[in-house]
Amino acid sequence: MNPLSLEGIRVVDFSWVMAGPMTTKMLGAMGAEIIKIESSTRPEFSVRDGMFAVINNNKKSCTLNITTPEGQEMIRELVRSSHVVVENFSSRVLAKYGLSYDTLREIRPDIIFVSASGMGRTGPEKDLLAYGSLLQGYSGRVGMIGEPNPALEAMGILPAWTDPITALWETTAILAAIRHWRQTGRGAYVDLSMLEATVALLPEALLHAALGRQVPERRSVTEAGAAPSGCFRCAGEDEWLALSVRTPQEWEGLRRVMGEAAPADAGLAGAQPRLAAKEDLNGRLAAWLRTRDAAATEAALHAAGVPASRSRHMAEIVDDPHMRARSMFQQIDGEVQMATLPWLADDRSAAGGAWRGDFAPTPAIGQHNDYVFGELLGLSPERRAELAEAGTIR
Amino acid sequence: MNRFTPHPFRGPLAGLKVLELGSDISVAFGARLLADLGAEVIKVEPPEGDPLRREAPLTPAGESALFAYLNRGKALISLDGSIEEGWRLLDDLAGRSDLVIATAEAVRGAEPDWAQRPATLVISPHGLSGPSTERPSSSFVLQHASGFAFHQASPVTEPEATAPVGCADWEGDMAGGLVVAIAALWALEAGEGRRPGPLVDVSHEDLLVYMLVEPFADWQAGLDVTNRRRDPEKGLTIAGGLVWYLPCADGAVMVSPREDHQWARWCEVMGHPDWTRDESLCGDRIVRTANAARLQALMAQWSVTQANRDVVEAAKAARVACFPVSTPHDLIENVQLRARRFFDEVRFADGTVLPMPSLPFRFIDQGGEELARGGEALAPARAEDGADLFEALLATRGGPARHRAAGGL
Numbered sequence: 001m002n003p004l005s006l007e008g009i010r011v012v013d014f015s016w017v018m019a020g021p022m023t024t025k026m027l028g029a030m031g032a033e034i035i036k037i038e039s040s041t042r043p044e045f046s047v048r049d050g051m052f053a054v055i056n057n058n059k060k061s062c063t064l065n066i067t068t069p070e071g072q073e074m075i076r077e078l079v080r081s082s083h084v085v086v087e088n089f090s091s092r093v094l095a096k097y098g099l100s101y102d103t104l105r106e107i108r109p110d111i112i113f114v115s116a117s118g119m120g121r122t123g124p125e126k127d128l129l130a131y132g133s134l135l136q137g138y139s140g141r142v143g144m145i146g147e148p149n150p151a152l153e154a155m156g157i158l159p160a161w162t163d164p165i166t167a168l169w170e171t172t173a174i175l176a177a178i179r180h181w182r183q184t185g186r187g188a189y190v191d192l193s194m195l196e197a198t199v200a201l202l203p204e205a206l207l208h209a210a211l212g213r214q215v216p217e218r219r220s221v222t223e224a225g226a227a228p229s230g231c232f233r234c235a236g237e238d239e240w241l242a243l244s245v246r247t248p249q250e251w252e253g254l255r256r257v258m259g260e261a262a263p264a265d266a267g268l269a270g271a272q273p274r275l276a277a278k279e280d281l282n283g284r285l286a287a288w289l290r291t292r293d294a295a296a297t298e299a300a301l302h303a304a305g306v307p308a309s310r311s312r313h314m315a316e317i318v319d320d321p322h323m324r325a326r327s328m329f330q331q332i333d334g335e336v337q338m339a340t341l342p343w344l345a346d347d348r349s350a351a352g353g354a355w356r357g358d359f360a361p362t363p364a365i366g367q368h369n370d371y372v373f374g375e376l377l378g379l380s381p382e383r384r385a386e387l388a389e390a391g392t393i394r
Numbered sequence: 395m396n397r398f399t400p401h402p403f404r405g406p407l408a409g410l411k412v413l414e415l416g417s418d419i420s421v422a423f424g425a426r427l428l429a430d431l432g433a434e435v436i437k438v439e440p441p442e443g444d445p446l447r448r449e450a451p452l453t454p455a456g457e458s459a460l461f462a463y464l465n466r467g468k469a470l471i472s473l474d475g476s477i478e479e480g481w482r483l484l485d486d487l488a489g490r491s492d493l494v495i496a497t498a499e500a501v502r503g504a505e506p507d508w509a510q511r512p513a514t515l516v517i518s519p520h521g522l523s524g525p526s527t528e529r530p531s532s533s534f535v536l537q538h539a540s541g542f543a544f545h546q547a548s549p550v551t552e553p554e555a556t557a558p559v560g561c562a563d564w565e566g567d568m569a570g571g572l573v574v575a576i577a578a579l580w581a582l583e584a585g586e587g588r589r590p591g592p593l594v595d596v597s598h599e600d601l602l603v604y605m606l607v608e609p610f611a612d613w614q615a616g617l618d619v620t621n622r623r624r625d626p627e628k629g630l631t632i633a634g635g636l637v638w639y640l641p642c643a644d645g646a647v648m649v650s651p652r653e654d655h656q657w658a659r660w661c662e663v664m665g666h667p668d669w670t671r672d673e674s675l676c677g678d679r680i681v682r683t684a685n686a687a688r689l690q691a692l693m694a695q696w697s698v699t700q701a702n703r704d705v706v707e708a709a710k711a712a713r714v715a716c717f718p719v720s721t722p723h724d725l726i727e728n729v730q731l732r733a734r735r736f737f738d739e740v741r742f743a744d745g746t747v748l749p750m751p752s753l754p755f756r757f758i759d760q761g762g763e764e765l766a767r768g769g770e771a772l773a774p775a776r777a778e779d780g781a782d783l784f785e786a787l788l789a790t791r792g793g794p795a796r797h798r799a800a801g802g803l
Contacts, residue, residue, distance in 0.1 A: 006583075033703070141563070145562050201565045209722035231558055
């Protein structure tokens with residue numbers, strides 16, 4: 001097996017914020033060389049706080065002022081020896097700085113050019129200013145989670161959804177395009193819409209609406225078709241337990257754990273009677289769980305074959321022996337740095353017999369200027385110094 | 395088609411052969427994405443059909459629209475993998491494929507390993523290895539096990555009264571489909587065609603954890619990620635800038651006038667240009683963040699008298715980021731989605747035609763050929779309609795005796 005299957009693929013990465021960086025981090029974990037084009041005058045790049053450090057691993061950082069003709073010429077030169085371009089500029093910036101697909105394909109006809117934008121690069125709303133948080137509303141998901149409230153709490157706005165989802169779509173498109181290129185030698189243009197990326201994952205709502213029906217139960221708060229099912233308050237501070245009963249066996253398991261508190265009605269073994277009584281069953285379960293210890297009840301339910309989980313937080317997940325055994329989080333330079341790829345492959349040649357991606361620390365801004373401008377573009381130290389003096393390399 | 399007619403562009407994955415086993419939304423959706431991109435996907439169902447064929451909503455003739463969304467564009471065959479001969483036929487089909495995508499349940503008992511199997515993905519709730527793989531689980535419960543529900547209800551003013559809340563619709567499972575597609579394309583290249591190919595373990599729990607970028611970054615930065623209570627000192631900064639939710643006479647909008655110049659234009663839209671002169675109310679972004687709740691109340695007094703479409707149009711004209719909170723019906727009618735031919739029209743045997751999302755990107759080959767979007771497509775056939783295809787697949791193998799022995803056909 002060659003896990004670094006993208007070795008030899010060079011990606012010019014103009015992206016910022018979240019979706020693009022998550023995409024190129026993933027490509028880097030599979031062996032692609034990511035050249036991240038940054039600018040020390042943009043706070044996003046120069047401050048590097050918050051999530052920046054956990055979504056920008058595996059990249060080589062260079063700083064370039066793309067508003068200057070020299071900077072644009074250097075980009076074109078870089079594209080000549082690259083395979084993929086990833087960007088999320090506005091349409092105006094792309095055209096203004098000569099970075100559009102039509103311009104870059106003249107330099108490299110087989111380039112794979114991937115553009116991610118809020119609405120896509122065509123259509124009447126293509127130039128609208130959009131942010132991921134607003135797209136989560138426009139896509140309809142905000143109306144399907146929680147209750148509307150002015151403080152925007154528990155409404156599906158945080159944590160970001162549209163951005164990580166866009167990254168997964170973007171990575172899918174790029175991997176397919178790279179396979180196409182390897183097989184046919186042909187490049188491609190991908191025009192990805194973040195709105196569409198979010199809407200495509202809401203089939204239940206769309207299909208019910210198309211048939212003129214309402215979705216009967218919101219999956220954000222319950223398992224549709226299961227009864228009882230929900231997230232219930234337990235004893236202790238902010239302790240919650242999610243639980244779903246889908247089958248007669250799970251129902252019997254729940255009854256065993258509840259003991260004397262279990263509903264005695266034998267008719268409830270069937271799915272239909274339980275669904276008809278869902279509200280009542282959820283109420284009885286809520287009353288029973290309110291004074292129960294969440295962890296002990298969870299263990300008892302698992303032993304009885306009932307799907308259940310405490311509502312866990314990230315600190316607990318990072319410490320979870322199961323996550324650790326699966327190398328979900330990887331140490332770089334002696335500290336837990338980031339989540340690895342969301343899959344695990346058997347690899348007898350790797351430590352622990354499993355492979356979850358190769359990761360390097362997030363680079364300092366401009367850390368690879370000499371590599372990119374010297375080694376890749378062949379500019380002499382004197383020329384690089386001139387360009388830095390002129391503000392082109394910055 | 396004669397030799398002077400170019401073949402239509404079938405997609406970047408043309409020629410790839412994929413075998414899909416088991417009943418799972420992520421497995422089905424991931425394999426469908428590969429089919430959309432040009433792969434030939436054979437989905438194997440048990441004799442009684444995939445249980446997802448009964449999942450709502452159903453067309454008037456009782457066909458599952460969700461099943462159609464997950465499986466259009468695939469070849470469907472019915473085979474009983476629980477008996478020995480059926481299992482041997484699956485082995486045979488796997489040997490002819492470039493990729494196998496399966497649920498853990500569908501390949502349980504697959505020991506000894508199929509010698510000729512290609513790169514193989516196995517999808518399960520908690521993975522194939524680790525001390526807690528056997529936890530009983532479900533799509534809803536996984537939202538809580540993975541932390542997504544907890545962090546989607548954080549921060550909140552009253553944690554004790556606000557339950558953790560999961561993703562909308564089938565989002566978690568559909569995101570799993572994306573990871574399946576990505577892992578499949580990686581495994582295909584990483585395996586370099588060797589048999590048996592790499593075995594890839596995809597856990598629903600892992601992939602939901604992977605999506606939690608901000609909570610992980612907060613944990614990494616040493617912040618307390620265990621406490622959901624909102625710090626009232628921190629204002630209401632959402633995802634990098636101020637976002638307001640404003641109820642309207644008929645629905646709601648979300649608006650984000652972040653910069654001072656955007657805020658000034660937004661005040662004009664609301665008919666309150668005078669507000670911009672009140673430094674203590676909304677002087678700059680920091681002041682607006684501190685006063686977010688008070689400003690929301692003031693803006694809502696205006697917005698509840700307005701139709702959400704009017705608010706959005708006025709904001710658009712003023713170049714302020716503002717969108718309605720769409721209903722599913724709004725999305726089906728949405729002008730932008732329609733203009734980009736985002737919805738395919740999928741026709742069922744009973745004549746029902748439903749709009750279904752296509753891939754959320756236009757994919758254009760360097761020669762200018764574009765992967766089709768927005769066309770008509772047929773809903774998947776019933777599993778038993780795959781008999782002819784199965785005959786063809788087995789023509790080189792064993793003939794009718796084996797066919798009958800396969801049961802379930």
